Amino acid sequence: MLEVEDLTVAYGEIVALRGVSFSVKRGEIVTLIGGNGAGKSTLLRTISGMTTIKRGSISFEGTTTSGAPVDRVVSMGIAHVPEGRRVFPKLAVEDNLIVGAHLIASKAQIRSDIEGIYDTFPRLKERRRQLAESLSGGEQQMLAIGRAMMSRPKLLLLDEPSLGLAPIIVEDVARTILSLRKRGMTILLVEQNARVALAIADRGYVIENGRIVFSNDASALRRDPRVVESYLGGRASADMGRIPAVAS
Amino acid sequence: MTIAEMVELLVGGLAIGCIYSLIALGLSIIIRATGVLNFAQGEVVMLGAMFGLATYRLVPLPFPALFVAGALFAGVMAVIIELLIYRTLRVRRVPMVNIVISTIAMSILLQNGAQLVWGSEPIAYPRLFALEGLQLGPVRVAPQLVWIVVLALGMMLALQLFLRFTRAGLSVQAVAQDPEAAQLMGINLTRAVASTYGIAGILGGAAGVLLGSMFYASFNMGFLPGIKAFVAATLGGLGSIGGAMLGGIVFGLIETFTATSISTAYKDAVGMVLLIVILLVLPQGFAGAMRRGR
């Protein structure tokens, strides 16, 4: 569904991505894990058309998207939940959702999609008239995901949805991602929190210093000593006990 | 001062204040959406006044129709200027200061252009209102002032309704709050910023027709009101919508009352003294003071 090939991106002198290649197939949850400054956000921003590409190409459902403006990419069916949630703080929860449906023409469709989001996230329905800034971090993350869903995407890009959330809320988010996939969504999840990401993903790539250093099925990565050492705090399976609970 | 004179002054101050509010609102939404202090906003006001007048000479329409014509023309001009000049600068990623300076250049250019087209002499607006004052109990009020207040407040109400209850208005707000996130929703920033300038232009042009009808139209009529609207917007809290409305009205009232109680000659100076004082004691304006109070 998504093919990224030999992608190189630089901010002036700083090279953020160096020849990155990977793919996401329909219905998959694919994760990219990496530490601070590895280039994860840059990658998602580049897929969305927010940065300029130095070399390489991106295609979505067989169509080249590299070089297309952001609104074009969104209309092709890619929605991006940015790092730090970035909800519109001074708009009400429901108005955030309405803005998320910017490219949807039919009012009736928007109405029914909003009801769908409220079914998934009852908390948002309770707070529909509140300003987004008054929500808790977890609720804001739900709103950011709901807002992205309003464009009726085929592929959802999630940038560190667990950032700054308590472990129990992170599990909520993980469950949400799994339920979205169950309903046919394809997801590219970027995370520093490898534990959660590998628990829900089908496949994973590890990115360091703007390069993909290795990739495998998520279950294999969970046991890979390099991953355990660098991203799971050196403690292997004992700590992974909770994960199947999330996955079920 | 008798009560009647007092009320008359109050209505006069309110009328000029509403005009400042309209200009200040335009400044505020542009600041919110782009961070630019638009020094050419006063000239957009002038264009509205001039076009309202030109329309009247072509077809002597009633005042509300001139008001709409002037507002729309100014809106279109503002969009053209934004797309042609400011956007080009933004695309080239020039520093913000340069864009602000380009608005000063635009201000001077538009004044010179208007001088070329309409001459240097002030042009009187036609008498569009009954001279007979409206008798409200013991108080007599000029119908013109009532018209100005009603049209200006109607315009402000329309803006509020647009921003809050239409999808386009919500998008304009989203762009002001987080342009990058707004872009990820599929909002085209070029179009959103151009419509913001368009709305500011409509507000400014509307103010121009009102201002012109109160005094006269001339190539440099917008300059000082443009600056005063900055004071008004700062008074309300730069970038705040409610603050701009309130700031304009408060500034208009202060100016009107100081003009009568001190001297008309120093009316403009009083406004500028006020600006310095606000910056010293209330740097966030009314909006900031209210936030702190909460």
Ligand SMILES: Nc1ncnc2c1ncn2[C@@H]1O[C@H](COP(=O)(O)OP(=O)(O)OP(=O)(O)O)[C@@H](O)[C@H]1O
């Ligand atoms: N706007 C920018 N200008 C210059 N350099 C940037 C910019 N954004 C990112 N970088 C640099 O590019 C590299 C990759 O940054 P990126 O934000 O993609 O990393 P990340 O993996 O998302 O990190 P984090 O986990 O901290 O969010 C870093 O070295 C960063 O300093």
Ligand SMILES: [Mg+2]
């Ligand atoms: Mg990041």
